[in-house]
Amino acid sequence: MDKKGFAHRAGYRLGRLLRASTRREALIVKWLAVKGVPSVVTATIIWTVKLLLLGALLYFTFWVALFYAILLFVGALQSWGLILPNAMKNDDGWRNGASGYGDYSGDFRVDAGRFDEEK
Known part of the structure; x- marks a missing residue:
């Protein structure tokens, strides 16, 4: 049996989702026709809902992309040393x-050392 890849599974699920939404849309159109709503108004309502959903998706995507671009820009500035230059070189710590060998703060050793260590 051939194992299906990620793209095949994602496409299959997307197709099922599209088929279900199309079926739901047809049911809504039939229900509105039974209620006596003209077909022009029904089509306008359907397209308005679709455009609102697309607009909301694009709005959300814009802010996520802007946040990601700002993170990349700040990361590039940090790697070039233009912001927080002292955070890159840290002379404090164990060295x-x-x-x-010990814990240093600047040029001074701040740990007590071990009892068997030469002074």
Whole structure:
């Protein structure tokens, strides 16, 4: 049996979703026709709802893309050292220094050291 890939499964699900929405739309059109609504008004309502949904999707997508672009821009500035330049070079922490291996803050060792360590 051939294993279906991600694109096949996603396309299949998208097709089922489209078929279900088309079926639902046809039911709404029939229901409105039974209620006596003219077909021009029904088509206008259907297209208005579709355009509102598309607009909401594009609005959401715009803000997500803008947020991602700002993150990329700030990350590029950070990597070039234009913002927060001291955050890139951190001399504090555990390293070998003038007083041996230890915890340093600047040029001074701030840990107590071990009892068997040479001074």
